[in-house]
Amino acid sequence: xxxxxxxxxxxxxxxxxxxxxLAEFIAxxxxxxxxxxxxxxxxxxxxxxxxDPAGLVAVAHAxxxxxxxxxxxxxxxxxxxxxVTFGLAIGxxxxxxxxxxxxxxxLLGASVACLLxxxxxxxxxxxxxxxxxxxxxxxxxxxxxxxxGLSEIQGVVFEIIITFALVYTVYATAADPKKGSLGxxxxxxxxxxxxxxxxxxxxxxxxxxxxxxxxxxxxAAGDFSGNWVxxxxxxxxxxxxxxxxxxxxxxxxxxERVERSYERV
Numbered sequence: 735x736x737x738x739x740x741x742x743x744x745x746x747x748x749x750x751x752x753x754x755x756l757a758e759f760i761a762x763x764x765x766x767x768x769x770x771x772x773x774x775x776x777x778x779x780x781x782x783x784x785x786d787p788a789g790l791v792a793v794a795h796a797x798x799x800x801x802x803x804x805x806x807x808x809x810x811x812x813x814x815x816x817x818v819t820f821g822l823a824i825g826x827x828x829x830x831x832x833x834x835x836x837x838x839x840x841l842l843g844a845s846v847a848c849l850l851x852x853x854x855x856x857x858x859x860x861x862x863x864x865x866x867x868x869x870x871x872x873x874x875x876x877x878x879x880x881x882x883g884l885s886e887i888q889g890v891v892f893e894i895i896i897t898f899a900l901v902y903t904v905y906a907t908a909a910d911p912k913k914g915s916l917g918x919x920x921x922x923x924x925x926x927x928x929x930x931x932x933x934x935x936x937x938x939x940x941x942x943x944x945x946x947x948x949x950x951x952x953x954a955a956g957d958f959s960g961n962w963v964x965x966x967x968x969x970x971x972x973x974x975x976x977x978x979x980x981x982x983x984x985x986x987x988x989x990e991r992v993e994r995s996y997e998r999v
Contacts, residue, residue: 797925
């Protein structure tokens, strides 16, 4: 059962909420800068080789997300991803209004990160993640794209599956009230699942799982072709994970506790 709540203007503009938006902005900026920066660096180090998102770039994303979630967790919850925010909203963990401001902060953070990368790298041409070897794009920030031979619908399905895995992990390790000491490894688990998913899906859909991670490079590159894939797929995947974990596991656990309390009475 969807547990969306709109929220109040007062809560969304409180000092605590504003600090959360700032934390999301900073953490997302640092994550995207490191993640996209690693892709650009890989392209430079390998000269004209095809940009392979599945090697060191996957590790860089995993490490950067681990740190990004860790530094924001105590302030904003460490979402760094509109799909994570949406999935948590579906389960009633954040209101729609506050979630919208989280989205704004995340998209701004990703965009600023990529514009900074474009500036500091001098706008050099780098290999495109979705282009055949030997072909290059003439901007410094590589954008996500579905691999040649695959349709955008296939890319959407890929993104649904891997984002489901990500948000399900967020619920299991961070949002579940019964997580206990498991919560201490939440940033590591979240970073690991992102790295693993990039290894699995990177060569096919790009392995985004994060609309902000795809939006930032598109802004810096001025190229939004196929960007819808990285909104539709992750939001569906994140929403499904929030629905499944929030309704099947968290809700059922609450019902069991109520039943046990009633039995004791």
